[in-house]
Structures are given as structure tokens and as C-alpha cells.
Amino acid sequence: MKHVKLKGAELLNNPKYNKDTAFSAAEREAFGLEGLVPPAIDTLERQLERVGHHLDAKSSDLEQYIYLMSLAGRNETLFYKTLMSDPARFVPIVYDPTVAYACLAFGHIFRHSSGMYLTRDMKERYLEVFRNWPVKDVRFICVSTGGRILGLGDIGANGMGIPIGKLQLYTACAAVPPESLLPVLLDIGTTNAPLRADPLYLGLRQPPPEDDEVDAIADAFVAAANEAFPGVCIHFEDWKGVDAMRLLDRYRDKILCYNDDIQGTASVVIAGLTTAMQIKREKLTDQRFLFLGAGSAGLGISNMIVSALVQQGLSEEEARERIWLMDSKGLIESGRQDINRWKRRFAHEAKASTSLLEVVKTFKPSVLIGVSTCGGLFTDEVIKEMARINQQPIIFPLSNPTERAECTPEAAYTHSGGRALYAAGVQFPDVELHGKRFHPSQANNFYIFPAVSLAVYATRPQRITDAMFIAAAAATADQVDQASRDKGMLYPLQANILETEVTTAVRVAEFIFEQGQASVERPVDIRAWIEGMLYSPEYRNLLD
Numbered sequence: 381m382k383h384v385k386l387k388g389a390e391l392l393n394n395p396k397y398n399k400d401t402a403f404s405a406a407e408r409e410a411f412g413l414e415g416l417v418p419p420a421i422d423t424l425e426r427q428l429e430r431v432g433h434h435l436d437a438k439s440s441d442l443e444q445y446i447y448l449m450s451l452a453g454r455n456e457t458l459f460y461k462t463l464m465s466d467p468a469r470f471v472p473i474v475y476d477p478t479v480a481y482a483c484l485a486f487g488h489i490f491r492h493s494s495g496m497y498l499t500r501d502m503k504e505r506y507l508e509v510f511r512n513w514p515v516k517d518v519r520f521i522c523v524s525t526g527g528r529i530l531g532l533g534d535i536g537a538n539g540m541g542i543p544i545g546k547l548q549l550y551t552a553c554a555a556v557p558p559e560s561l562l563p564v565l566l567d568i569g570t571t572n573a574p575l576r577a578d579p580l581y582l583g584l585r586q587p588p589p590e591d592d593e594v595d596a597i598a599d600a601f602v603a604a605a606n607e608a609f610p611g612v613c614i615h616f617e618d619w620k621g622v623d624a625m626r627l628l629d630r631y632r633d634k635i636l637c638y639n640d641d642i643q644g645t646a647s648v649v650i651a652g653l654t655t656a657m658q659i660k661r662e663k664l665t666d667q668r669f670l671f672l673g674a675g676s677a678g679l680g681i682s683n684m685i686v687s688a689l690v691q692q693g694l695s696e697e698e699a700r701e702r703i704w705l706m707d708s709k710g711l712i713e714s715g716r717q718d719i720n721r722w723k724r725r726f727a728h729e730a731k732a733s734t735s736l737l738e739v740v741k742t743f744k745p746s747v748l749i750g751v752s753t754c755g756g757l758f759t760d761e762v763i764k765e766m767a768r769i770n771q772q773p774i775i776f777p778l779s780n781p782t783e784r785a786e787c788t789p790e791a792a793y794t795h796s797g798g799r800a801l802y803a804a805g806v807q808f809p810d811v812e813l814h815g816k817r818f819h820p821s822q823a824n825n826f827y828i829f830p831a832v833s834l835a836v837y838a839t840r841p842q843r844i845t846d847a848m849f850i851a852a853a854a855a856t857a858d859q860v861d862q863a864s865r866d867k868g869m870l871y872p873l874q875a876n877i878l879e880t881e882v883t884t885a886v887r888v889a890e891f892i893f894e895q896g897q898a899s900v901e902r903p904v905d906i907r908a909w910i911e912g913m914l915y916s917p918e919y920r921n922l923l924d
């Protein structure tokens with residue numbers, strides 16, 4: 381029985397079912413494909429080999445990105461086969477850092493549409509517009525306004541590369557079925573005037589509205605999404621920092637949603653810190669945390685560290701005392717009049733200062749985290765001071781892409797005499813220092829959000845909580861083996877990402893069941909049950 385209704389060119393043009401040269405002779409005959417494809421009948425492996433040659437011939441990572449996105453639009457199976465064949469190689473192409481350069485050039489490199497674009501002027505009609513999407517059972521929407529893309533600031537509709545890339549990682553890293561995923565760019569306009577003036581820009585050419593109107597647009601969007609796709613989980617990504625904080629507060633107890641920049645980033649940092657504690661044989665409750673940057677990531681990490689420290693026995697106040705933040709105006713201290721309510725919670729009695737070095741000297745942090753979006757701010761002197769006050773300073777320059785990192789691994793290892801426990805937001809190459817080889821860790825939320833989403837996909841909870849993200853952090857840290865820890869590696873190997881994230885998802889799913897938050901019945905064997913749901917990049921016989 382044929383379950384695919386498409387025939388001929390229409391079948392070839394459908395990325396979900398297309399096999400290009402891998403259609404069998406019987407399929408070619410049954411689906412009117414004879415003559416439309418070359419006579420050779422390839423296996424998926426042979427096609428993968430050909431993709432490898434195409435990629436090797438590309439002159440830059442951005443060219444590889446463009447090729448891979450075209451492949452995704454033509455043959456989904458081959459695309460995921462490629463990504464999943466070597467995630468450590470391809471994740472940095474379809475995602476950070478290369479996706480950053482793709483977003484900057486989005487209107488210029490645009491080939492075909494993927495996902496949905498909802499604009500502020502469609503506000504009354506989002507439900508009607510959602511009905512244009514061909515799939516009914518959408519389980520995740522990743523939505524950005526483009527208001528703060530990575531460390532690049534507001535790039536409006538150019539930000540669409542991010543929801544697309546994030547959802548591709550759901551599948552590549554955690555085998556969430558791709559048909560359940562919908563990337564959305566919610567176009568509210570952009571503050572980026574040069575971009576609005578670019579003739580090839582593809583978004584609305586107007587500045588964004590005031591907060592009240594942004595909230596009204598978000599409300600309309602959320603309501604329509606839940607009506608069009610009952611049970612959908614909304615993943616907020618790369619909104620302007622204050623929008624992200626405000627809207628997470630607005631929705632987290634009302635709908636199934638999460639904000640990856642706030643909760644995913646916090647979770648991956650806690651995973652890395654947990655491994656660092658195992659390496660140092662110290663307790664998280666004894667650390668002193670200094671943040672450079674107090675946007676959605678900085679505050680999200682700070683809040684989740686508070687929750688983790690409270691779980692480990694501190695009072696909330698004791699936990700907050702251990703966390704200091706600096707923003708672009710300097711140390712967040714109680715005398716500051718210009719800070720929002722989220723920063724206010726971390727304002728301590730302290731001397732005002734705009735110098736990171738000075739704050740490091742007075743506060744004496746054991747952990748230094750950069751989420752400033754400004755490259756190079758962890759100067760050699762700052763690293764030396766961290767190394768003077770700590771036997772093994774923990775230094776996480778998380779800003780991205782590559783040139784925004786607050787310090788390079790070379791600088792961190794050189795100025796700490798090779799003692800730093802280092803993780804950046806992007807993957808840096810290995811560093812050789814005095815005959816010793818260092819492998820810098822990558823503290824990127826891709827270790828977390830695909831796994832949490834897979835757990836949500838399976839268990840269908842009503843809400844997503846910080847505790848689920850803390851469970852994901854613990855599960856991730858537990859998967860760093862002793863040999864890796866001995867090398868100072870803070871995260872599991874990327875080559876095994878699928879195995880790692882499925883294990884993390886199983887742990888999070890167990891936690892969701894334990895908390896009584898699942899809306900499906902608990903299976904006897906959670907792992908086998910989840911494994912039965914995983915997407916696998918293989919062709920199906922269309923004649924079955």
C-alpha cells in the first residue's frame with residue numbers, strides 16, 4: 381500500500397519524502413519517477429559520500445552552511461544523515477558560530493523559505509496564518525523576534541537563522557522528529573537602521589513598538605499557537621534581554637514554554653560547574669561567582685545558581701551574597717539607580733566600580749563568567765588575578781560568536797599557568813602550551829535544550845520548570861567520564877552527542893514522572909519507550 385500520495389516531480393520536490401537518486405526501481409515505476417532521476421540507484425551512504433565531496437569543495441564555513449540549508453530544503457533524510465554522521469563537525473556549521481555569519485547576511489544568502497514569518501500587522505490573524513502551515517501536529521515552536529541574536533544585537537528578521545538552527549539541533553542532537561518542529565520569526569520590526577535601509581533586507585522596515593505592544597503581540601501569538609497546535613511547547617530564543625525576562629515571567633506558569641537563553645544557558649553552566657567541582661573536589665556552595673554581563677543569560681544563570689545552591693542547603697539570601705554581577709555601567713550595587721527589577725535582586729552593599737580587575741580583587745571570585753557580548757574583556761591582568769587567588773580558576777567566557785568571547789583559551793591557559801578550568805560558548809581548537817595539550821570545553825546550551833525537549837516530547841508535561849533544567853544539568857555532568865575530567869574537560873564528548881542527550885532526556889523524563897507532572901502514563905522502561913520515539917535518518921520504503 382502506498383502511503384504517499386505525491387507523484388513525479390511533486391515527490392522529488394518534497395524534502396520529507398524525496399530520496400533523489402536513492403528511489404528504488406519499483407518506487408520509480410510506481411511513483412512516476414522514471415526518467416526524472418539518473419539511472420544509477422544510490423544508497424544513502426553513497427549519497428552521503430557525495431555530500432562530503434560537495435562540502436570539501438566549499439571555500440568557507442558559510443558556503444558549507446548555504447549548501448547544507450539547500451540540502452535540508454531538498455532532502456531532509458540526507459540532511460540529517462549528514463549532520464548526525466559527524467555532529468562535532470557539523471554542529472558548528474548549521475549552528476553557532478557559522479549561523480551567526482549566516483544571520484548577518486540572511487537577506488543576501490536567502491534561497492528558499494523555511495518555517496514561518498508572522499508580522500506585527502497580522503496580529504489579529506495569527507490563527508488563520510498558522511493554518512497555512514502544512515503540518516497539524518506541531519509539538520515545538522522556536523520563536524525569535526531577532527531582537528538579540530547571539531552576541532550580535534538586534535538584527536530583526538535576519539535572526540530567522542536561529543529558530544531554524546535550534547530546531548535542527550533538536551533532531552541532530554536528540555532525534556526529535558523533524559515534522560513536529562516549526563521555526564518562527566515574529567517580526568515586530570527592528571531598531572537596526574542600516575539593516576532597514578538594506579534593499580535586500582527581508583523583514584518589516586520599521587522600528588519595534590513599545591513594551592506594551594510587544595506583550596500584546598506575544599499574547600496573540602501564544603494564544604493562536606496553542607489553538608492551532610494544542611499541546612505545543614513554545615521555545616523562546618534570542619529576544620531582546622528585557623523582553624525575554626518579562627515574557628518568561630508572564631508565561632512560565634500559564635503555558636508550556638521555556639526560554640533557552642535564560643534556562644538552557646543556565647543549565648549548561650551548572651553542568652560545567654558541577655564537573656568543575658568534581659575535578660576540584662569542592663562544593664558549589666563554597667564558590668563565589670562574578671558575572672560580566674547582566675542580560676537574560678547572566679541573570680538566568682544567576683537565578684538558577686541560586687536555586688541550585690538552595691537545593692544544596694543555603695538560604696536564598698546566602699546564595700545571592702555569593703553572586704555579583706557587572707553590566708556595561710559597572711558593578712551592580714545597591715546605590716545604582718539605573719537597574720531593572722531583575723538586576724536589583726543581585727545588588728549588594730559594595731563600592732561602585734567600573735573596573736573588572738578591581739572587582740575581581742575585592743570580591744575574589746572563584747568563578748568568572750562572561751556574557752557581555754564584548755570580545756576580550758577578560759584581560760591578561762584579570763586572568764592573572766583569578767589565577768593568583770585560585771588554585772584552579774573557573775573561567776567561562778560565553779559570549780559568541782568566536783570573536784566576542786571574553787578571552788581565548790590561549791590567554792586563559794597562558795596567564796593561569798595552565799591551571800584554568802575553561803569553557804567558551806563556541807568550540808575553540810586545542811591549545812599547546814609548554815608541551816602540554818589542552819582541549820577547551822564548550823559550554824553551549826545545545827547540550828541541554830534538545831534533551832529537555834525530547835523529555836517534554838515524550839512526557840507531555842503541562843509546564844516546564846527550572847528544576848527540570850537542573851536535572852538536565854546533573855545528568856549532563858554525570859556523563860563526563862574520569863578520563864575526560866582528568867584532561868580538564870567539563871562536558872561530554874560531542875561525537876557521542878545523541879547518546880548523551882538521550883540519556884539526559886531519560887533522566888529528565890524520570891524526574892517529570894516523579895514530580896507527577898507528566899500527562900502520559902509512566903512506562904515500565906522509560907529508556908526503551910523514549911528510544912522507540914526517536915527519529916532515525918533512514919529512507920522508508922514508500923511502497924510498504
Ligand SMILES: O=C([O-])CC(=O)C(=O)O
Pocket residue numbers: 476529530531618640641780805824825
Ligand atoms: O546559540 C548559541 O550558541 C547560544 C545562545 O543561545 C545564544 O548565544 O543566544
Ligand SMILES: [Mg+2]
Pocket residue numbers: 530617618640641
Ligand atoms: Mg540564544
